[in-house]
Each structure stands twice: as structure tokens, then as C-alpha cells.
Amino acid sequence: MTWNSRIDVAEALERAGWTGDPDRPLDILRHSSGAVWAVVNDAGDCGVDTPGGGNVDLPGDVADEVVIAAALAASGQLIAETNVVCDAKGHAVPHTAGCSAATALGPVEELLELATVLEIPRPGVAPPLQLLRSHGHADRWAICDRKGRRWDGEHDCWMYEPEGIRYEAQRDSTRFTLAEAVPLARRLADGQLNGSCSPRN
Incomplete structure (x- = not known):
């Protein structure tokens, strides 16, 4: 990769106590719980592995805030106060129930x-x-x-x-x-x- 479009995600996770991989410190971050986040290409496609062995792929068009929330949920760090933003029809954004x-x-x-x-x-x-x-x-x-x-x-x-x-x-x-x-x-x-x-x- 020549450029990490998910640099804001990496920095947010570092502030939350995640540690960068020695070879790719801004592309792969690990949490002490066993959760792992990694970005795989310049388009920002990334994924989260949970401590229990599950994984979620997050395409490059998924907002950074959603990626951060997914990673923090996997590590058990998601805080209780959460804002859910709705569009004019009352649907949660930026994602839909099927994504x-x-x-x-x-x-x-x-x-x-x-x-x-x-x-x-x-x-x-x-x-x-x-x-x-x-x-x-x-x-x-x-x-x-x-x-x-x-x-x-x-x-x-x-x-x-x-x-x-x-x-x-x-x-x-x-x-x-x-x-x-x-x-x-x-x-x-x-x-x-x-x-x-x-x-x-």
C-alpha cells in the first residue's frame, strides 16, 4: 500500500490503547483483548477480527466512525452513550440493516x-x-x-x-x-x- 486512507481510524484506535503491528504499524492494530483491525488496500477496505474468532469485512465506502465503532465493539470498548443519526425517513445512517x-x-x-x-x-x-x-x-x-x-x-x-x-x-x-x-x-x-x-x- 502506498497510502492509508484509514489513517484516522488507526490514530483513533491508538488513542484507545491499540498497538500497531511491528511491520505495519498503521495498517494492522491489535488490542489486548485479542481483537485485530487491518486495512488491506488504498481504497480503505478493512476488517475486524473479534477475540472469539469472528470477523467482519468493511468496504472502503463505510464511514471511519462506523469502522472505529466496530473495532471498539469487538474489543469490548464501545461506550454506553451512543448517538444514532437518522435520515429524514427515520432510517439509521450511514448504513442500512443489511450492510x-x-x-x-x-x-x-x-x-x-x-x-x-x-x-x-x-x-x-x-x-x-x-x-x-x-x-x-x-x-x-x-x-x-x-x-x-x-x-x-x-x-x-x-x-x-x-x-x-x-x-x-x-x-x-x-x-x-x-x-x-x-x-x-x-x-x-x-x-x-x-x-x-x-x-x-
């Missing part, structure tokens, strides 16, 4: 167990909306904009979440199951809903 990167990271249900933030892009508008997992109820999510407001399902408008125990019922109106939150967030992202009035805002 090798998705297989390396596990089923969607397993990823959602780890996720604390989901992002729903707004076409032509930045930044995206966020679905934040509720600290009090792990099966509930809040739909948030970047102004610090949450969508209130009872009043159909954006509002700042109140503080204090007496507002607990009001807080519940800003929390949804994931099955409720995703389609609602898509409608908000597409501009189908735009409530801004609130008696508690």
Missing part, C-alpha cells in the same frame, strides 16, 4: 438499548431535532429543539420544561415512547407541526 457494518454493531434493538440521543434531520434547516432518552423513564423519549425546548404532546407546542416536583405531570406530557416519538419528530422536522404558544413558556 456489514450494521452486522458488526449488532441488531438495531441492541443499538437502541445503548443510545441516549437520536437525531432527526430537518431538510434545509440546521441543526437537527433530537430525541433524548428520559433519565426517569428509560422507555420514554423527549423531542427537543436546539433552543432548549421540548415538544408538549398535550398542548401541541414547544415549551421549556419546568423544574420542580409540582410540574411532574407537565413533564410527562413531553415524554413519548419511541414508537410515538419518531413519527411525531418526523412531522415536526418536515414542518407539518409548528406550535409555539404555551401558557408555561
Whole structure:
């Protein structure tokens, strides 16, 4: 190989404690768990071997972030707080359920167990909306904009979440199951809903 297009992956794994092979230190990295990552050509095709003997091939068009996550998952270093980014239709990106990167990271249900933030892009508008997992109820999510407001399902408008125990019922109106939150967030992202009035805002 004349050029390693996965140099960012190699550097990230080195920072995570992986060690370069003596003969090819930026092309083959090993973790003390037994996991191995290697890039095989200039196009960035690479693979991850797990300590248990499994392996995953990752084509050159798979994003570096996904490759890093696959390697860290193989070594047991993947951290619990994971952002899953969704496209306008609510599908996880950059990969689909059938690609090798998705297989390396596990089923969607397993990823959602780890996720604390989901992002729903707004076409032509930045930044995206966020679905934040509720600290009090792990099966509930809040739909948030970047102004610090949450969508209130009872009043159909954006509002700042109140503080204090007496507002607990009001807080519940800003929390949804994931099955409720995703389609609602898509409608908000597409501009189908735009409530801004609130008696508690």
C-alpha cells in the first residue's frame, strides 16, 4: 500500500490503547483483548477480527466512525452513550440493516438499548431535532429543539420544561415512547407541526 486512507481510524484506535503491528504499524492494530483491525488496500477496505474468532469485512465506502465503532465493539470498548443519526425517513445512517457494518454493531434493538440521543434531520434547516432518552423513564423519549425546548404532546407546542416536583405531570406530557416519538419528530422536522404558544413558556 502506498497510502492509508484509514489513517484516522488507526490514530483513533491508538488513542484507545491499540498497538500497531511491528511491520505495519498503521495498517494492522491489535488490542489486548485479542481483537485485530487491518486495512488491506488504498481504497480503505478493512476488517475486524473479534477475540472469539469472528470477523467482519468493511468496504472502503463505510464511514471511519462506523469502522472505529466496530473495532471498539469487538474489543469490548464501545461506550454506553451512543448517538444514532437518522435520515429524514427515520432510517439509521450511514448504513442500512443489511450492510456489514450494521452486522458488526449488532441488531438495531441492541443499538437502541445503548443510545441516549437520536437525531432527526430537518431538510434545509440546521441543526437537527433530537430525541433524548428520559433519565426517569428509560422507555420514554423527549423531542427537543436546539433552543432548549421540548415538544408538549398535550398542548401541541414547544415549551421549556419546568423544574420542580409540582410540574411532574407537565413533564410527562413531553415524554413519548419511541414508537410515538419518531413519527411525531418526523412531522415536526418536515414542518407539518409548528406550535409555539404555551401558557408555561
